[in-house]
Every structure is written in C-alpha cells, then in structure tokens.
Amino acid sequence: xxxxxxxxxxxxxxxxxxxDRHVTVYVMGKACLVPGDATxxxxxxxxxxxxxxxxxxxxxxxxxxxxxxxxxGDYRIRTGLAxxxxxxxxxxxxxxxxxxxxxxxxxxxxxxxxVSAIAQTYPVVFRCVACNTxxxxxxxxxxxxxxxxxxxxxxxxxxxxxxxxxxxxxxxMLRCPAEITQPLVAxxxxxxxxxxxxxxxxxxxxxxRQVEDGSFDPEYAELMAMSREALSQRYYARDME
Amino acid sequence: xxxxxxxxxxxxxxxxxxxxxxxxxxxxPVYPPMxxxxxxxxxxxxxxxxxxxxRRPVRVGPNRGDILTTExxxxxxxxxxxxxxxxxxxxxxxxxxxxxxxxxxxxCNAALTAMKEHGVRSLIATKLRMxxxxxxxxxxxxxxxxxxxxxxxxxxxDALGGGHFENKPELVRALTEDAPKVVQYLENLGVVWDKExxxxxxxxxxxxxxxxxxxxxxxHIGAMIMRTLMDEVKNHPDMxxxxxxxxxxxxxxxxxxxxxxAILYSxxxxxxxxxxxxxxxxxxxxxxRLHIRGFDTTNHYGATGDGLVLAYRAGARLMYMDSVQxxxxxxxxxxxxxxxxxxxxxxxxxxxxxxxDGELFVFPREPRDIEASAIIRExxxxxxxxxxxxxxxxxxxxxxIIDLIHGEGYTAHHFAAxxxxxxxxxxxITRVPMLIYPSLHYQNGGVExxxxxxxxxxxxxxxxxxxxxxxxxxxxMGNSVLDYNVFGRRAGLFAGEYVKNTTLAPLTLxxxxxxxxxxxxxxxxxxxxxxxxxxxxxPEDVKKRQLIRGGNVLPGSSVLRNRLHSDATL
Numbered sequence: 001x002x003x004x005x006x007x008x009x010x011x012x013x014x015x016x017x018x019x020d021r022h023v024t025v026y027v028m029g030k031a032c033l034v035p036g037d038a039t040x041x042x043x044x045x046x047x048x049x050x051x052x053x054x055x056x057x058x059x060x061x062x063x064x065x066x067x068x069x070x071x072x073g074d075y076r077i078r079t080g081l082a083x084x085x086x087x088x089x090x091x092x093x094x095x096x097x098x099x100x101x102x103x104x105x106x107x108x109x110x111x112x113x114x115v116s117a118i119a120q121t122y123p124v125v126f127r128c129v130a131c132n133t134x135x136x137x138x139x140x141x142x143x144x145x146x147x148x149x150x151x152x153x154x155x156x157x158x159x160x161x162x163x164x165x166x167x168x169x170x171x172x173m174l175r176c177p178a179e180i181t182q183p184l185v186a187x188x189x190x191x192x193x194x195x196x197x198x199x200x201x202x203x204x205x206x207x208x209r210q211v212e213d214g215s216f217d218p219e220y221a222e223l224m225a226m227s228r229e230a231l232s233q234r235y236y237a238r239d240m241e
Numbered sequence: 242x243x244x245x246x247x248x249x250x251x252x253x254x255x256x257x258x259x260x261x262x263x264x265x266x267x268x269x270p271v272y273p274p275m276x277x278x279x280x281x282x283x284x285x286x287x288x289x290x291x292x293x294x295x296r297r298p299v300r301v302g303p304n305r306g307d308i309l310t311t312e313x314x315x316x317x318x319x320x321x322x323x324x325x326x327x328x329x330x331x332x333x334x335x336x337x338x339x340x341x342x343x344x345x346x347x348x349c350n351a352a353l354t355a356m357k358e359h360g361v362r363s364l365i366a367t368k369l370r371m372x373x374x375x376x377x378x379x380x381x382x383x384x385x386x387x388x389x390x391x392x393x394x395x396x397x398x399d400a401l402g403g404g405h406f407e408n409k410p411e412l413v414r415a416l417t418e419d420a421p422k423v424v425q426y427l428e429n430l431g432v433v434w435d436k437e438x439x440x441x442x443x444x445x446x447x448x449x450x451x452x453x454x455x456x457x458x459x460x461h462i463g464a465m466i467m468r469t470l471m472d473e474v475k476n477h478p479d480m481x482x483x484x485x486x487x488x489x490x491x492x493x494x495x496x497x498x499x500x501x502x503a504i505l506y507s508x509x510x511x512x513x514x515x516x517x518x519x520x521x522x523x524x525x526x527x528x529x530r531l532h533i534r535g536f537d538t539t540n541h542y543g544a545t546g547d548g549l550v551l552a553y554r555a556g557a558r559l560m561y562m563d564s565v566q567x568x569x570x571x572x573x574x575x576x577x578x579x580x581x582x583x584x585x586x587x588x589x590x591x592x593x594x595x596x597x598d599g600e601l602f603v604f605p606r607e608p609r610d611i612e613a614s615a616i617i618r619e620x621x622x623x624x625x626x627x628x629x630x631x632x633x634x635x636x637x638x639x640x641x642i643i644d645l646i647h648g649e650g651y652t653a654h655h656f657a658a659x660x661x662x663x664x665x666x667x668x669x670i671t672r673v674p675m676l677i678y679p680s681l682h683y684q685n686g687g688v689e690x691x692x693x694x695x696x697x698x699x700x701x702x703x704x705x706x707x708x709x710x711x712x713x714x715x716x717x718m719g720n721s722v723l724d725y726n727v728f729g730r731r732a733g734l735f736a737g738e739y740v741k742n743t744t745l746a747p748l749t750l751x752x753x754x755x756x757x758x759x760x761x762x763x764x765x766x767x768x769x770x771x772x773x774x775x776x777x778x779x780p781e782d783v784k785k786r787q788l789i790r791g792g793n794v795l796p797g798s799s800v801l802r803n804r805l806h807s808d809a810t811l
Contacts, residue, residue: 039577045778048787052486052508052775056373057541059581060662061464064373084665086577105476108431141661160433165461165657168468187472190465191431198428199440204387207421211393216418219394223401224410235402236277240270241390241452 023089040067040082040093053097058083063169063183066139069093079137079171099170101181104188113196115154122185125151127178134172134182140165144172144182151185157197159189242667243574243676250627253599254637254674261601262645265591274604280611287614287621289534289567296563300763301756303558303697312533313562316546317553318760319769322490323504323513325750330493333502333517333748337482338740339363339733340502340518342489342548345374346463346722347524347705347729349470352481354733361737362480364516366505368488368525368543368774371474372467375526375541375706376725379463380658381447381586382455383726384719385420388444391452393417400720403449403608404713407561412711415692416720419727424456427726430469433458435655445589447718448569449608455719460584460658462722487514488547488774491753492521492555492701495746500555500701502748508774517748519740520700522732523548524725527684527706530776533565536681537580547772548707552688554756557696560709561686566716569594569612571680573635575666580680583659585609585718587638590655591646595637595674596625602636610715613679620678627676637674644671683721685712694732700743702736704728 021036025043034043041055056064065082072090082095104121111117118125125148134144147162163186172182210216223231243251264271275283285291290310298306299314309317339355341348344367355361365371386396396417401408424442428434435443435457444453458465474481489503493515502518525548529540538544553559570583588594588605594612596602596619603615616636620626626634643652652671653660663670687709694702705725712720760767777784 037576042577042778046780046783048779048783050775050777050779051542052369055542056369057378059378059539059578060658061461062370062373062377062541064370084578084662103472103475105478107476108473164433164459165661167464187468190433191469191472194428194431194433194469198433199436199438201387201436201441203389203441204421204424207387208425211418211421216393219392220397220414220418223394223397224414228406231398231401231406232277235398235406238395238398238451241446 023087025087025090026092028094029092034087036087036089038087040069040080040085040087041065043087044082054082054095060084061167063167064097066096066099066169066171066174067093068096079139079175081139081167081169085139096170096174099174101170101173101184103184106188108191108195111192113156113192115152117156117188117192118151118154118185121188122181124178124180125185128152128180129178131177133175133177134180137171137175139169139171140167142166147186148180148182151189156189156192159186160193163189243673244630247627250597250599251673253597254595254639255599257595257599258639258642258645261593261639262642265642265646270604271593272601272604275607275611283614283618284610287618288610289536290564292534295534300765301759302553303556304562307563309562310533310565312531313528313546313549315767315769316531316550316771316773318765319550319767319771320760321554321753321756322506322770323750323753325753328504328513328515328750330515330748330750334514335364335516337362337364337516337518338520339736340516340521341365341524342503342522342551343367343374343524343526343705343707344371344483344485345524345526345705346376346467346470346725347732348522349474350726350729351522351524351704351733351736352474353470354730355737356477356480358734359737359741361740364482364484364518365474366484366487366489366503366516368486368508368547370485371483372471373541373543374467375544377463377467378539378541378582379722380460380582380584381589382445382457382462382719383722384447384450384454384717385424385456385723386417386452386454387421387424387442387456388453391454393420395452396420396454399449399451400712400717403717404715407713409710411692412690415731416711416723416727420723423723423726423730426730427466427469430473432465432469435459445586446606447585447589448606448612449717450606455586455589457586459654460586460656466722488772489551490772491750492551493517493748493750494555494752496749497746499699499743499745501745503551517745519743519745520702520736522694522702522704522736523552523688523707524703524705524729524732525707529681531773532776533681536567537571538681539568539571539580539582540681543775545773545776546684547774548703549687550771552696552698552701552703555698555701555752557698557701558689559686560689561714562709564685564714565681566609566683566685567613567679568682569609569616569679570638570677572675573633573678574629574676576629576631577666578662579633581662582680582682583638583675583677584656587640587643587656587659590643590651592643593639594677595639596623597627597636598625599637608715608717616677616679629676633678635676635678638677639674640670641672641674683716685714685716690728692731693735694728695735700739702732704732
C-alpha cells in the first residue's frame with residue numbers, strides 16, 4: 001500500500017466515500033481510528049507514525065514487520081506480517097522488528113550436509129519438545145516444527161524444502177519454549193543443500209569452460225562492431241525457441 | 242473475492258480459456274509480437290515516460306541541460322543535509338579500505354569478492370537492515386545462457402534489442418559473458434536452483450528472450466540469493482563490518498579530486514559520522530519510493546534514489562535517467578496489495594493478459610516497456626480495462642491456464658508466494674485470474690559506469706540498480722538479478738585492486754559549496770533536502786499538523802521534518 005493515487009493511472013473513477021468504514025486498533029497500546037480495510041502497516045502509518053524499524057520490502061518477503069496481536073474476547077496471541085495482515089476492530093498490536101538470535105559462524109565448504117552440521121552450529125535444535133507452537137505462529141503457514149524435527153534427524157533436504165518460503169520474521173523463535181532459532185537453521189540447511197546435495201549440471205560446467213576458453217570471443221567481436229541498423233535487423237530476424 | 246460486478250467479465254475469461262489453451266499448445270506465438278514500428282507507436286503513445294510533463298532539463302551539475310525524469314531533476318536540484326563548515330573531516334570516526342553504501346545484493350557481493358580476491362576489508366553501511374533491498378523481493382528469475390541451445394552472444398543480442406540498442410556494449414558483454422560463472426558461484430555459496438531430474442538447470446522464457454534462459458528458485462529467487470549472501474557476509478565479521486540504520490547522506494572527496502568516503506547518518510541518534518575510505522561503492526539500488534507520476538511501486542521501503550543524489554553532488558555523471566521501468570504486471574486488486582509485483586515468470590509459464598472480454602490483446606512476452614504500454618493502451622484507449630471499487634483500473638492476467646498447460650499443482654509449487662499472497666484475500670489464482678496494471682519497478686539508468694564499475698570520479702564505484710548503461714532505456718526480466726551479481730562482484734574485484742595503490746590527500750566537502758553556488762546561479766528555488774531516506778505515508782492532514790509543530794524545514798534539521806514534505810514538493 002502506498003500513497004500513490006489511482007489518478008496516476010490516467011483514469012478517474014469517483015471513490016465512494018460512503019463505503020469507507022473505520023475501526024479502532026491499539027497500536028502499542030494507543031487507540032487509533034483507521035480505515036477498516038487497512039493492513040496493519042497501513043494503519044500504523046495512517047496514525048502518523050514514521051516507521052524506521054518494522055518495515056522493509058512491504059510485500060511479504062523480508063520479515064521486517066513481525067507483529068503480535070490479540071482480538072477482543074479472544075485469549076489467543078496471534079501473529080502476522082504487518083504488511084499483509086488486515087486490521088480488525090479492537091485489535092491490540094505490537095511490532096517486533098528485531099528478535100535476538102545468535103547466528104553461528106561457519107564455513108559452508110567444510111560442514112557436512114547431515115546432522116553433524118546442526119550439532120556444530122545450532123545444537124539448541126535438539127531441545128525441541130514438539131509442541132508445535134512454531135508452526136502455529138508462522139505467518140507463512142510453514143510446517144516449522146516438521147522442519148525442526150527434520151533438522152534433528154539431519155534430513156537437510158527436507159529442512160530446505162519445508163523452510164523454502166521462510167521470511168525470517170522470527171515469530172517462531174519468539175514463541176518457541178525451547179528457545180530454538182528456527183530461521184537460522186532454515187538458512188543453513190538451504191545453503192548446505194545448494195552447496196553439497198545438489199545434482200551437478202554438466203551443461204553448466206561446459207558453458208563456463210567455453211566462456212573461459214574464449215569460445216564466444218569472435219561472435220562478441222562481430223556483434224560489438226555492428227552498426228545499430230545491422231544489429232536491429234539481426235535482432236528482429238532472430239529465431240525464437 | 243472479486244466484487245459481484247466483475248462476474249460477467251470473469252465468466253468471459255473462463256469461456257475463452259479452452260480456445261486460448263489450444264493457441265498456447267501450438268509452437269507459434271499466441272498473439273503476434275510487434276515489429277519495430279508497432280513498438281515505437283505504442284511506446285510514444287502510452288508509455289508514461291512520453292507524457293508531456295514527464296521529463297524536463299536539469300539545471301545544475303554534471304548533466305546540466307540534459308532532459309531527465311521530472312522527479313529526478315527535482316531530486317538533483319535540492320540541498321544537502323550538511324553544513325560543511327560544521328563537519329570535522331580531520332578526525333574520521335571510521336576508516337576502511339572499501340566503503341560500501343548499501344546492504345543489498347550488489348553490496349554483499351562486492352564485500353565478499355574484495356575479501357576473497359584481494360584480502361581487502363570493507364565496511365557496509367546500510368539505511369535499514371542488511372537485505373532490506375529490492376534484491377530480496379525479486380520473484381521470477383535470473384537470465385544466464387547455460388542451456389545448450391542458447392549462448393551468451395544470443396543473450397547479448399536479446400538484452401541489446403530489449404534496451405533499444407542504447408545499452409553500453411561493453412557492459413552488456415560483461416553481463417552476459419559473466420552470467421554462467423555467476424550461476425556456478427551462487428550455487429557454490431548454497432543457492433538452491435530449480436533443476437531438471439538430470440541436474441541441468443530449469444529454464445523458462447521471459448519477456449524479450451529468444452531462448453529459454455530464465456533460471457529460478459521457485460518464485461523466491463531474490464530471498465534465496467539475498468539470504469545466502471547475507472549469511473556469508475555475516476560469517477566474516479573480522480573482514481566485513483556492517484552498520485545498519487546508517488545511510489550515507491554525502492560523499493567526501495580528497496583534495497586531489499578522488500572519492501574518499503562518506504558522511505553517514507544514524508537513523509536512531511540523528512548523529513553524523515565521517516568515514517574515510519580509499520574507495521567507495523554506491524550500491525544503493527533504485528528509486529521506486531519516489532512514486533514517479535503517482536504510480537504505486539514494487540520496490541522496498543528505502544528505494545528513494547539516495548545514491549543518485551550523493552554521486553551527482555560529488556561530480557559523477559548520470560546516464561539514461563530519463564527513463565523509468567513500469568513492470569507490466571503489478572497487482573491492481575485488492576487495494577491492500579496494489580502495486581505489488583506479479584512476477585513475469587507467470588507469463589513465462591503461459592499466463593496471458595486479457596481484456597474485460599477475456600480476449601488477448603498483446604503478445605504476453607514483449608519487452609517490459611512495450612508490454613506495459615500495451616496494457617495502458619488497452620485500458621486508456623480501447624476501453625478494455627476493468628475498474629476496481631477504489632478507482633483503479635486493470636486487465637486480467639489469466640493464471641488458471643498455467644495448471645492446464647503444465648499440470649495440476651504447478652502453480653502451487655512454482656508460484657507459492659503469489660498464490661499465498663492472493664489467498665490472504667480469498668482469491669485462488671489457480672481458479673480465478675489476477676487483476677493487474679503496470680507498477681513502478683526499476684530505475685533503468687543511473688550513475689554511468691564502465692565494465693570495471695568505475696565512474697568519472699576516481700575512487701567511486703557503482704554497481705547494481707544505481708548504475709546506468711547496462712540496460713539502455715529498458716531492462717529485460719531477469720537481467721537485474723544478474724546485474725547486481727555480475728557488477729557487484731566486478732566492483733569488489735576492481736575496487737579491491739584500486740585501494741592497494743591509493744593514498745588519500747586531505748578530505749574536503751567543497752563540492753557541496755559548489756553545488757549550492759550552482760543552485761543559486763541557476764536560480765533554483767527548492768526547499769527539498771536530500772537524500773530523502775524514507776517516504777512518508779502519513780495522511781496529508783497528519784503531515785500538515787506535523788509541519789506546524791516542526792517549524793521551518795532547515796538543512797541539517799531532523800530527518801523526520803524533512804520527510805514531512807508532501808509528495809507534491811517532489
């Protein structure tokens with residue numbers, strides 16, 4: 001959601017103001033009247049805050065805007081990304097832009113893609129009590145506990161697959177009673193998979209060799225010497241796969 | 242859910258799908274691609290860059306007299322945060338060999354490469370967190386000519402044609418020739434590429450590609466690469482120092498005219514710090530958050546074109562800053578995600594743009610500026626658009642056809658992020674199409690560089706979206722992910738080499754005095770203080786009340802007050 005107006009699209013359609021509905025949300029404890037169809041991030045900004053921590057990509061990829069909230073008459077603590085979660089009337093919310101977690105330092109080359117890597121870097125994983133709170137708190141709907149269990153078994157491929165869409169907002173580790181740092185484990189597992197468990201591409205190796213051998217030098221030289229007209233001709237005549 | 246009044250149009254999309262599926266199964270294009278004359282006509286008629294007030298001459302600086310995007314010209318004709326006479330340059334707060342401004346893909350690559358190739362230490366200063374960058378958000382893919390049917394020279398010709406033959410040839414050669422090596426390098430760092438069963442890389446088409454060349458990591462390539470690079474940077478705290486929430490607000494030069502570091506600003510304490518550096522890399526990304534021509538943007542929160550301002554005031558020349566890339570497919574509904582990126586990979590996989598009658602009106606994989614202009618034409622001239630309840634307009638992007646082409650489950654697996662995004666609003670894109678409209682996406686131009694990432698200012702390097710020349714006036718899909726990898730690494734390589742033989746003279750900010758004189762001489766009357774750092778999304782009435790309390794906006798006053806300028810000032 002931005003400040004940009006639909007007018008920038010060159011077409012004007014009258015906005016039906018009568019349909020606007022406002023709700024009350026409690027931003028870090030303070031009541032604010034905001035549009036009923038706002039995202040949490042939009043509501044915080046509507047209330048006049050300049051967010052410095054707590055907004056990043058604003059589209060659900062970066063994990064900067066982890067938010068906890070409760071709804072009236074409901075004891076449960078809910079979680080969401082402020083950029084994509086809609087407000088509800090009576091919502092009380094707080095952002096958690098940074099959640100403490102100690103990243104392990106390692107050399108991806110020398111780690112082995114099995115349980116030994118987990119034991120060396122994030123042994124806290126073995127404290128998992130399988131309570132499933134992490135999974136319930138994931139705004140991406142990932143099976144977090146399942147990947148923690150896979151990490152305990154050293155099944156790196158499964159950790160990679162189950163955690164593929166982790167945005168590292170950290171809400172799981174905030175809620176985890178075993179104090180596990182799940183997003184860090186997810187990043188490690190993906191790197192281990194990419195580095196050590198991938199299937200090699202023969203054609204990639206060949207292509208890199210061709211480039212290093214200068215196989216394309218003559219054609220580059222020819223193209224770079226061509227006039228714009230000649231290039232244009234060749235471009236529009238090129239065959240398409 | 243879509244509003245009831247769209248039901249008739251949605252029904253027509255359903256009705257035409259079987260016929261369009263037949264077209265998609267044939268080897269010929271589903272709609273005739275445009276030739277050179279048709280491309281020119283749609284661009285000049287409908288691309289936002291061609292509106293009469295979209296560009297104007299800039300009155301000061303190295304590009305004085307050049308026609309630039311209007312908002313960019315405003316940005317360059319603005320004041321510094323600093324009063325140079327109050328800055329003590331004789332005792333720098335930090336010293337480093339290589340200062341990297343920006344903690345996105347280009348910056349991380351440069352730091353890692355300078356370390357690995359030259360043993361050079363660097364300091365990364367970034368406005369928000371590391372990885373708060375457009376790099377994090379790219380969805381669809383990266384171009385690299387790795388398939389046997391393809392070649393780097395074909396990639397070269399495609400990129401040049403997409404850029405209307407205005408790209409700097411030596412930059413396009415570097416881009417396309419380094420690409421296969423970049424794939425290997427990223428894989429060795431642990432990037433998980435989509436692969437075929439035999440281990441070869443999965444390739445798809447993108448707009449303007451003549452061979453299938455788009456590599457992917459499902460629809461999360463940016464997050465995959467960014468998190469890998471950040472993790473590796475953080476594995477070397479002794480060689481790479483990272484300062485978050487510390488944007489640069491001005492470059493420093495030495496008395497021999499070289500770039501010699503920057504002034505950083507703490508977003509928390511509002512202090513300024515002097516960094517002395519033998520070489521400086523601008524890797525600050527693009528400018529989507531300037532909301533050029535009022536467009537929504539796909540860009541991250543901090544994309545305010547800071548690097549352009551810094552480099553320009555220090556004397557660096559810009560290239561192609563008269564051209565803006567609008568991504569053809571930004572979300573137009575629901576309102577909460579307006580402007581969000583819908584990856585071009587959707588069309589690479591067979592997704593089709595359709596008008597309100599459910600009919601094709603453009604080849605789905607034209608280069609971006611052409612495709613975006615054709616969508617605008619369909620809405621503005623042909624009346625083929627669908628209006629949204631909040632006053633936007635868009636056309637359909639038929640996604641249900643993708644599973645019909647590739648088999649059930651394909652969309653859920655390969656487009657999981659977008660699928661999830663729309664499901665939050667009860668829209669299942671495997672069953673209903675998305676409503677889309679072009680969204681402000683990419684800064685085609687930037688600070689002019691050569692293939693070593695050097696600028697006309699010695700000691701200043703630029704890489705990634707902040708640079709200009711690689712893409713001409715129109716970038717193709719998948720060439721920006723490639724760009725920040727190729728040129729981020731090159732910047733680390735060549736800047737790392739440069740610092741070894743450089744001894745700095747005393748530091749100066751005299752270029753700021755010269756800039757102020759130039760503004761006065763040109764009769765520029767501007768209250769704007771830049772870099773912008775962050776946009777303000779407070780409602781206008783809130784901004785007005787904030788300004789009353791804040792008093793006059795003076796250079797050097799708080800960042801908060803500067804941000805209160807309404808969008809109209811920009």
